[in-house]
Amino acid sequence: MSEAKPGARIDRRRFLNLAGLAGAGAGVVAAGVRPAAAGSTPDPDIVNIPNWTQALGAGVNNHPYGVPSPFEKDIVRREVTWLTASSESSVSFTPLYALDGIITPNGLCFVRHHGGEAEIDPARHRLMIHGMVDRPLVFTMEDIKRMPGRTNRAYFLECAANSGMEWRGAQLNGCQYTHGMIHNVVYTGVPLRAFLEAAGVKPKGKWLLAEGADASAMTRSIPIEKAMDDCLVAWAMNGEALRPEQGYPLRLVVPGWEGNMWIKWLRRVEIGDQPWGQREETSKYTDLLADGRSRRFTFVMDAKSVVTNPSPQAPLRARGPNVVSGIAWSGRGTITRVDVSLDGGKNWTTARIEGPALPRSMTRFYLDFDWNGEELLVQSRAMDDTGYVQPTKAELRAVRGSNSIYHNNGIQTWLVRSNGEAENVEVS
Amino acid sequence: MSRSARLGFVAATLFAACAAGLGAASADTIRLGRPALPEEIKAWDIDVRPDGMGLPEGKGSVAQGEELFQNNCAMCHGEFGEGVGRWPVLAGGQGTLKSERPEKTIGSFWPYASTVYDYVHRAMPFGAAQTLQPDEVYAIVAYLLYLNDVVPEDYVLSKENFPKVELPNQGKFYDDDRETTEKAFWKKNPCMKDCKGKVEITNHAAILDVTPDEAGEEGDKPAGAVE
Numbered sequence: 001m002s003e004a005k006p007g008a009r010i011d012r013r014r015f016l017n018l019a020g021l022a023g024a025g026a027g028v029v030a031a032g033v034r035p036a037a038a039g040s041t042p043d044p045d046i047v048n049i050p051n052w053t054q055a056l057g058a059g060v061n062n063h064p065y066g067v068p069s070p071f072e073k074d075i076v077r078r079e080v081t082w083l084t085a086s087s088e089s090s091v092s093f094t095p096l097y098a099l100d101g102i103i104t105p106n107g108l109c110f111v112r113h114h115g116g117e118a119e120i121d122p123a124r125h126r127l128m129i130h131g132m133v134d135r136p137l138v139f140t141m142e143d144i145k146r147m148p149g150r151t152n153r154a155y156f157l158e159c160a161a162n163s164g165m166e167w168r169g170a171q172l173n174g175c176q177y178t179h180g181m182i183h184n185v186v187y188t189g190v191p192l193r194a195f196l197e198a199a200g201v202k203p204k205g206k207w208l209l210a211e212g213a214d215a216s217a218m219t220r221s222i223p224i225e226k227a228m229d230d231c232l233v234a235w236a237m238n239g240e241a242l243r244p245e246q247g248y249p250l251r252l253v254v255p256g257w258e259g260n261m262w263i264k265w266l267r268r269v270e271i272g273d274q275p276w277g278q279r280e281e282t283s284k285y286t287d288l289l290a291d292g293r294s295r296r297f298t299f300v301m302d303a304k305s306v307v308t309n310p311s312p313q314a315p316l317r318a319r320g321p322n323v324v325s326g327i328a329w330s331g332r333g334t335i336t337r338v339d340v341s342l343d344g345g346k347n348w349t350t351a352r353i354e355g356p357a358l359p360r361s362m363t364r365f366y367l368d369f370d371w372n373g374e375e376l377l378v379q380s381r382a383m384d385d386t387g388y389v390q391p392t393k394a395e396l397r398a399v400r401g402s403n404s405i406y407h408n409n410g411i412q413t414w415l416v417r418s419n420g421e422a423e424n425v426e427v428s
Numbered sequence: 429m430s431r432s433a434r435l436g437f438v439a440a441t442l443f444a445a446c447a448a449g450l451g452a453a454s455a456d457t458i459r460l461g462r463p464a465l466p467e468e469i470k471a472w473d474i475d476v477r478p479d480g481m482g483l484p485e486g487k488g489s490v491a492q493g494e495e496l497f498q499n500n501c502a503m504c505h506g507e508f509g510e511g512v513g514r515w516p517v518l519a520g521g522q523g524t525l526k527s528e529r530p531e532k533t534i535g536s537f538w539p540y541a542s543t544v545y546d547y548v549h550r551a552m553p554f555g556a557a558q559t560l561q562p563d564e565v566y567a568i569v570a571y572l573l574y575l576n577d578v579v580p581e582d583y584v585l586s587k588e589n590f591p592k593v594e595l596p597n598q599g600k601f602y603d604d605d606r607e608t609t610e611k612a613f614w615k616k617n618p619c620m621k622d623c624k625g626k627v628e629i630t631n632h633a634a635i636l637d638v639t640p641d642e643a644g645e646e647g648d649k650p651a652g653a654v655e
Contacts, residue, residue, distance in 0.1 A: 085514035344627035424633035
């Protein structure tokens with residue numbers, strides 16, 4: 001096994017040989033890396049009849065709304081309490097290290113509130129369209145679900161502040177914390193354009209203000225071109241009603257753009273001829289640069305990726321065959337390629353994109369590799385169909401400095417030690 | 429709304445659409461929803477723009493604002509807007525935006541006074557949003573402007589003089605320019621082999637050790653670690 005190089009692809013014969021060696025208990029196993037079970041003693045999990053094979057299990061309606069296995073109890077959203085002053089204006093993180101594929105389960109989608117989770121009776125929810133329109137209108141949820149042009153689309157929603165705590169250096173230990181302000185679900189809704197056309201936007205209407213019904217009455221100004229292009233007014237995620245924490249009964253979907261603009265509990269859309277300069281686009285969600293000036297209206301989330309396994313919450317368990325797994329996404333379009341490095345960016349291997357690679361959606365990549373127990377510096381580098389290549393953190397800091405808080409899409413490095421444990425680091 | 433009233437609305441909308449000759453909007457779309465009444469728009473349309481659009485009638489002085497602030501705001505934001513604990517600092521920080529640790533407040537960072545009015549009225553006090561009357565919001569904004577050295581102690585803020593108020597950092601924002609200033613990130617052929625010399629670790633998260641731990645978990649593994 002000592003000749004195995006990180007990043008080398010393994011063929012089937014080699015995989016079987018390695019598995020055989022491991023099965024015979026061969027090879028030196030480092031501390032923390034689990035030894036393979038010896039093949040000479042019968043496995044009690046095979047030769048003894050377990051309870052679940054003997055006794056009847058629960059009936060079909062034991063959980064009218066199913067929940068994950070109790071063995072998955074640790075796969076939950078988490079918050080970092082020191083980040084914010086209150087839990088009602090705060091964020092929780094998606095456990096990316098434990099997920100696979102591209103769809104985030106509804107109950108694990110990260111949550112960002114500014115005034116807590118509004119609990120809204122859908123029968124009492126209204127959507128108002130007004131301002132520079134020919135006909136100001138009010139819609140009920142019943143009206144909205146009867147609108148023509150219903151659409152299903154998978155999109156990532158990434159908080160503008162995702163990885164924001166990492167601008168000054170490696171800080172939080174786990175991709176749940178460094179990259180977990182993101183989720184990717186299939187939305188069902190109707191184009192925002194349909195509502196704007198129903199109301200009749202006047203020629204001077206160049207911006208719109210979207211507002212939520214929660215206690216922060218969240219507002220953002222959005223250019224009319226985006227609103228007419230691909231924004232959705234959505235009531236369902238992954239086939240069921242939006243979760244309350246995701247804006248039940250109605251939210252705005254703003255594909256590829258920073259999560260702050262995806263107004264939850266959407267109740268009002270006003271058309272105007274200029275942006276409103278709201279708190280969430282002046283004090284917040286503006287990006288301070290080194291010269292003391294700030295970018296505003298940095299809407300698009302650039303191409304980004306992270307290796308979710310191995311990572312600090314998901315160490316390597318054994319030498320030999322292993323899988324680097326990760327996610328990539330771009331607000332500018334479709335992910336076309338992801339490269340993986342196991343030596344801190346010296347050498348790169350193009351990973352395998354597996355499953356749907358949809359525009360402005362999370363995309364899954366894998367790199368099968370053989371680990372001989374040496375230290376690794378694992379990185380991933382995403383590319384999208386505009387030709388944008390995910391930059392290093394150093395390249396980003398060279399342009400922006402370290403105080404812009406938002407839009408940190410720099411390449412992440414995990415140090416994997418010889419015992420398999422991983423740590424968030426930065427490298428030269 | 430009763431069924432007949434609802435049908436009445438639908439008919440009225442259709443009639444209005446036809447009368448105006450708006451053939452472009454599809455009839456299917458217009459048959460859903462109903463006209464928003466002026467009272468309804470007034471109830472929800474509380475936003476205020478930098479040009480003053482949306483400001484209600486009213487006024488308030490720094491002195492009135494100080495009293496209101498001490499009673500409604502100071503428990504989180506401090507008597508002088510200096511912030512209590514982790515709660516936001518509202519005043520001070522001028523001249524810190526290029527420093528290692530910028531302090532971004534209304535006076536040092538915010539571009540528009542209109543945002544202060546709009547946000548205080550819309551979302552503050554935290555936990556009792558939209559409980560302040562227009563005169564009270566004018567007074568609190570006046571006090572905040574005073575704390576940030578934007579207006580004198582005897583200032584009375586009103587709908588009329590509001591557009592004259594300018595915050596120090598107003599001119600320091602510009603539209604997203606990533607496609608020009610970061611054009612180097614669009615690369616045709618990124619390096620694949622021997623891209624750099626010696627790779628050294630420059631920074632460890634474990635040294636900071638601020639990641640939540642799972643109580644009772646072995647060692648100091650980050651919360652949620654797969655076992």
